[in-house]
Amino acid sequence: MSSLLKMFKPKTKAQTTTLFAWALIAPAALVMFWIVVWPLYETFRLSFTNANLGTLMSGSDYIGWENYEKVLGGRKFPAIVGRTFYWMFLSVGFKMILGLIGAALLASNIRARGVIRALVMPPWIVPIAIGCFGWLWMYNGHFGLLSNFAEMAGITDGPFSFLAYKQSAFYSAVVTDVWIGTPMVTLFFLAAMQGVPKDLYEAAYVDGASRWYRFRRITLPQIMPTIVSMALLSAIWTFNSFEIIWILTEGGPRGATTTLIIDTFKTAIFSYKFGAGATRAVLVVLILGVFSVIYLTVLGRLSKKYSYSGAQK
């Protein structure tokens, strides 16, 4: 025992430091292993089995690639993947644009700025489920506000149930997602804008640069790292967004709002097909992983190019 301890006893100061660092990291690493690595491994393992409600007592069987073949060979899967990316690009795009506009307005020297900044927060502060139920009511055809306003304004000639038709249900879900997600983007952009050195604006102002020119050539390049980070985070969150769609439409009507995460939930939890659901979850991880790498590479290049040209001018 003592010889074993001697073997691992640090001999140099550097080794002592390394060992100490590992000792500090160990508890967190163990927790991470328990809550991240192990479930991930289990998901991968399940994806190769026929686990369902019926196999819980008898035990599931290894079925190789069968689940993957079924999912990837199915008619619906390509449409669901396409819809998920469309949902993500549309929603993230709007959040970025509105967030940028909102942050620029909130950063400007306007009256009651503090109050207006506080008013931006509610969609983010209100629990998502409560916000969604509010929207659910507003989208109702017979009792909802939006239908009533549209009718009064002469846009529709009668009640209109926004969640009862494929296209309107999809875009209604996007609107709700944008409403919930924009405040956080706005606040992050605002924080980044406030960190831009004032002397850059003063110098540009003295040189006669217009407001738009200063925004384009100073603000945007300076906050580009924040935009890139927020865009990626927002993309991942939106891709995996579950509660908004589930509360509003449960993925309907007729699958029009079924994204990958909704499909995964419906299969694994709703229909108790744990193996097939795990397969979808693994595919979500793979798709998001590949997407993130491509996205970061492209945006990183764009960011460098944009910042460089901005600095040159």
Next chain:
Amino acid sequence: MKNIKKALFLAFIGAGLMAPVQAEEVHMIMCGGEIREADQVVIAAFEAKYSGVTVNAEALPWGTCQDKSMTLAAAGDPAGLAYMGSRTLKQLARSGLIVPVTIPEDQQEMYQPGILNTVSDGGKTWGFPHAFSTKALFINCGLVEEAGLACVAPKTWTGMYNMAKAINDNTSAAGVGITGKDFDNTMHQFLNYLYSNGGTVNDAATGEITFNSPETIETLEFYGKLATVAQEGPLGYERSQLVQLYNDGQIGMYIDGPWGAGSHNANISEIVVPIPAGPSGSSGTLLITDSIAVFKGSANEDLAMELASMLSSGEAQYDLDMSWGLTPIMQYEKMMDDVYYDTDYWQTFVAPIGSGGPEPMFEDFKALQAGINGAIQGMILGDGSAADLVAEAAEILAEGN
């Protein structure tokens, strides 16, 4: 230190003495969001009979209740018993999560025809039937007369459509309320029409899917035709929301159970009539039961079985049916002289029992709902022909059977 040791010692002794008299608990899940008074009386009687036993009765809304019961069982922490839709029983039974129940022979003979079929699979009975409903068509006579028609029962689909169209064209209300939301009662509404047109979902004896038939196609086409004179956006509605529209005078008619009259505004002048017959069948109805299942491996399985039996037997069951306004699950007229359903209103719901069709039992009961609702939604949205949609639904049903 000595005192602390003494206190700990006494605590251990105390805990040891308390353990044998600690109350046993039976966890009961009740779908529907409330524990009815008639059931509460039985629970109180059960607790009085078994002193030291408490019933933890948890009422949950239908939307989440069955999933919770099944997930708890799947996770190895089952409730003792749960009141759920009988359509879940086959899946639970085949998954080994519930135990078969024994209903005394004299009680079996009391049930209405077809009731026990809704809780049986593989020659065993998997739940105590506890609630039963048949359906009929409620018609708002005020709107019918405003449309210039006499308020008399339409006997056929053609008559029903013409009445709905007249209301739709001549009043501010929609002709009929139909459901299209991805909810179980959308499927139920459709099955009422299907059984009134001679259609079936599967062969009860062999389990073979018989959904893809000319009768089903005809029914789906009719449902699509009804959508043209129905409230705006049927896909946004399930049955309980139609009640609101009906009470607001926004729809002329809709299908509901015998409790319907009690949920309608008193100022609505209405008639309740059997579901009109389709061109290929005669008036029918869907026979739905909810039942009490006993889960395998709960802490007090025997007590759970006893409670389930008490809740669903004789007088207790009669009190529930009467107070809730359900179609009588048993032929109580054999037990007593005066029964609550001896009225014209009730005969509309009782008479079709013999000719009704069951809610089919599927191993994957959610596939049943997904398949049929998919076809209904597709028809209303114009996603394809009735024949294609029915064929697609039949494929989904075959997978889940």
